[in-house]
Amino acid sequence: MPFPNIDPIAFAIGPVAIRWYALAYLFGVLLGAAYGYLLLANQRLWHRGNPPFPAKDIWDFAFWAMLAIVIGGRAGYVLFYNLPFYLANPTQIINTLDGGMSYHGGMLGLMLAAILFTRSKGGNWLSSLDLIAAVATIGIFLGRIANFINSELYGAPTTAPWGVIFPTDPLQVARHPSQLYEAALEGIVLFLVIRVATHVFYALRKPGLVAGIFAIGYALSRIAVEFVRLPDEQLGYLYLGWVTMGQLLSLPILVGGLVLVVYAATRRDNPLRP
Template structure:
């Protein structure tokens, strides 16, 4: 195991206060701002995409661009509720069964991306159906904008000094002030921000605006699911698992990797389905 003092660390941790600002007794954290700003930027980007009808299957987006702000409210609720319930179910169910009141206590930071993504998918399907739109296209819309929130969320994780990686000797290793061992570690939050956020956004942007992938409903959602799952599985090899869960199946898999596998499979199925159908039956 690599051990070093703070002064030996190649990259000093930018000791940013997790609280962005406070108004009296109310403290606004960077993590909360990441959710809010990610949703607003995603909605603004989604508005532009919905306005360009030529991008979509038969020229029909899943719902009118003017409805994006109503949809943004749905997504905020879906992210919070889905993310929290996902954490309860996937990461610490025995504890919450014994302490059910703690389920609504989000101050402990327990949120699951996989749960939030399931919540988003459900919200997108229900909202588009209420508007008479193609629900597969609504999943494509979510896939096109979700990387913005992922990028900001992982940056906020880094600022909080949470979800860091395993001990490392790479030149960019960081000693996190929240680490009780105080050893250089992989900044796995930044790896995820780069792969699941920035790189995946660029790949999907090329797919939607160069290859017109939105004309095949479900294709962009499949690309997102594959790209996110592969990036998450890869980064999990250098990211520490949750302490109360540890490594699974003989010490070589993490819960994050296990949860990413069905999403990877679902993405492959979506891509195969969308790419092999000339006319999608799930039309508006």
């Protein structure tokens, strides 16, 4: 089917163009913070009735989260996806107009920001990872929709009736809309799974459990979609003609998630609580 006629630029103010991709980051953080506020305010959800920090502080954290996501995402892309180019052209590192952002780098930046912010508040840093795990799916969903609007990160050719002909594709063939696959799996499905875990099984009462569930769900979803998503052109397939950088970077996330789930599920109390 043809690509919907969506302009990547949402609106312009004089010479300044505001893109859907930038709005996805902004609203991902704002909506995530709003949902995080509701979670933090509901003390009965948390271990011993104590969230990682007071609900009112989520707006302060949102500012640091935005910086951490952008800086971490850009640094991750430079290091993991195109390091030789940026070593030869260091001034291009800060040029984010090329769209080069890494989810894995952004996630590491956000985790570091959450840990440092929570420690400054005297809270349990594992619970802060649970918090960002519970809200991160909102930003992931919006980001993948923005990738689709940008006609980027599309998949391999397909004969499926939902295949999309992207305007940026030089071959102009129907391809898997892998951005929408990820939006559905890493965004909607994972959000619902975590919502059930937090509000039905009270998983936030075991610090680290929700973060582990998120890590496992994200890693499995990303690894699966990478089988039909084209790798970055400058990298290609790394091994065996099908292994991608996205899959390799997702493996430690999967392992870390399994470790967190086992730890949280087998500990009656959390010794990390100050």
